Amino acid sequence: MKKVLVAVDGSPASLHGAEVALKLAQPFGAEVILIYVVPPMVLPGDAPWAPLEEIHEAEQRRGEHLLTETVAKLGNPPVRKMVKVGPPAETLAEVAEAEQVDVVAVGSTGKGAVKRLLVGSTADRLVHICTRPVLVVH
Numbered sequence: 474m475k476k477v478l479v480a481v482d483g484s485p486a487s488l489h490g491a492e493v494a495l496k497l498a499q500p501f502g503a504e505v506i507l508i509y510v511v512p513p514m515v516l517p518g519d520a521p522w523a524p525l526e527e528i529h530e531a532e533q534r535r536g537e538h539l540l541t542e543t544v545a546k547l548g549n550p551p552v553r554k555m556v557k558v559g560p561p562a563e564t565l566a567e568v569a570e571a572e573q574v575d576v577v578a579v580g581s582t583g584k585g586a587v588k589r590l591l592v593g594s595t596a597d598r599l600v601h602i603c604t605r606p607v608l609v610v611h
Contacts, residue, residue: 474503475503475575476575477498477503477574477576477577478506478508478565478605479495479552480561480565482509482539484582485580486582487580490579495550497608503575507540507543507554508555508557508565510558510560510564511532511536511556513559540555540556541554561595563598563602565577565579565599565603566603569603569604576607577606578608578610579595579596579610580596580610580611581609596609
């Protein structure tokens with residue numbers, strides 16, 4: 474194992490997933506990439522009143538801040554940080570392929586089947602579309 478991609482979103486489940494991924498990567502000396510994906514914004518109509526560029530920049534800064542906080546909570550291990558914009562599962566799968574990672578790690582809150590159906594699950598979708606192995610941590 475040489476490279477691990479770890480998705481984080483600030484939730485306790487994603488922090489736990491990152492902790493497990495770091496423990497998994499450590500004996501191999503694998504590079505760990507922490508990634509936060511900013512979901513695309515859906516606004517009604519053309520929404521000329523919305524300062525889209527400012528909102529986009531704020532979301533990018535929020536992602537960078539979240540990654541910095543996550544690294545601190547993990548004890549400041551050597552990791553590469555990345556913020557991307559796009560549909561979360563699809564973006565993670567694309568980055569995993571582009572980076573040629575050995576495994577993608579995601580935390581899961583363990584939603585029930587009905588809730589997953591209604592609101593979706595990034596982990597569930599990722600398992601189905603990613604060409605790289607996916608570790609779902611509960």
